[in-house]
Amino acid sequence: MAGTNVTLIPAGTQTAPFLMTPMQSLCAGTQVQGGTVLVESAATQSGPWFSWSAGSSGASASFRPIVNSWVRVTATGQQAVAALTDFAWANSPYADELVAVNSVLATPNLTTEQILFSTRIPPGYLPANFRMRIEGGVTVTNNVNVKTLFVRMNGVTGTLVAQYPSLASNANFVFTTAVVGIGDGATLKGLGAGTTGGFGLSATAYSTLAFNYLTTELEVVVSMSKATGTDTGQLDSLQINLF
Numbered sequence: 001m002a003g004t005n006v007t008l009i010p011a012g013t014q015t016a017p018f019l020m021t022p023m024q025s026l027c028a029g030t031q032v033q034g035g036t037v038l039v040e041s042a043a044t045q046s047g048p049w050f051s052w053s054a055g056s057s058g059a060s061a062s063f064r065p066i067v068n069s070w071v072r073v074t075a076t077g078q079q080a081v082a083a084l085t086d087f088a089w090a091n092s093p094y095a096d097e098l099v100a101v102n103s104v105l106a107t108p109n110l111t112t113e114q115i116l117f118s119t120r121i122p123p124g125y126l127p128a129n130f131r132m133r134i135e136g137g138v139t140v141t142n143n144v145n146v147k148t149l150f151v152r153m154n155g156v157t158g159t160l161v162a163q164y165p166s167l168a169s170n171a172n173f174v175f176t177t178a179v180v181g182i183g184d185g186a187t188l189k190g191l192g193a194g195t196t197g198g199f200g201l202s203a204t205a206y207s208t209l210a211f212n213y214l215t216t217e218l219e220v221v222v223s224m225s226k227a228t229g230t231d232t233g234q235l236d237s238l239q240i241n242l243f
Contacts, residue, residue, distance in 0.1 A: 035078025162192025
C-alpha cells in the first residue's frame, strides 16, 4: 500500500475542504485535455480562501504547505485528479513506496514542456544515502508527430534526469529511471543517462545536481512536450519508491 490517496473530481465540482500538513504533497491535474484545476488554501476550514493555480492552462502541478492548511480543489471543464501523498506515513520500516497514482493525468493543448506529475519531498525527509526509483506508463497519439517524455529533479526547469527517445509512431511507453543521494547531503545524481533515457548502456554521463537535499524541499517532475499540441499525451500510472 502506498502513501498516496487519489480523489477523482467530476467536471464542474469542488472537493470538500481537507487538512494538509507540511509532510504532505498534493498534485492536481485534469484527466482530459482542455480542462483546468484550481487549488485553494486557507487557515481555517471556512476560509477565507486564497487561490493557488495548479495549472491554469490545464497542466498538473504540486503544492505543499509550509504550515498546516485547509485545501480544496476545483475541476473546470473536465474531470480532474487530486493525488495526496503523505510522506509521514510512507517513511516507515514497512513501506518504501512513496507515490502510487494509477489515474490518468493529461497534458494540455500546448507544445511547450508541461508537467504530468510532480511531488514535493519535504525538508528533512531524505537520508544522505538513498536511491529513488521512478517508473510509470504513458499513452500518446500514435502518429508521426514527436512527443518527448522527461524526468527532472528540482522542478520542471530543473536538472534533467532522463529524456526518453521520441514517442512518435507509438501508442504507449513504460519508463524507469532513478535519482540517488550519493551520501554527502549535497549532491544528487540522475541515473537516466541523459538524453538516451532509462537504464542500460549509454555514452552520456549521468546528470548531477548540487543541491542540499537534507534540509531543502525537492520537487521531482515527470513532464512531456509535444510537437503538435492537440495530440494526446497522458500519464496512466506512476510509482516512486525510496530505498
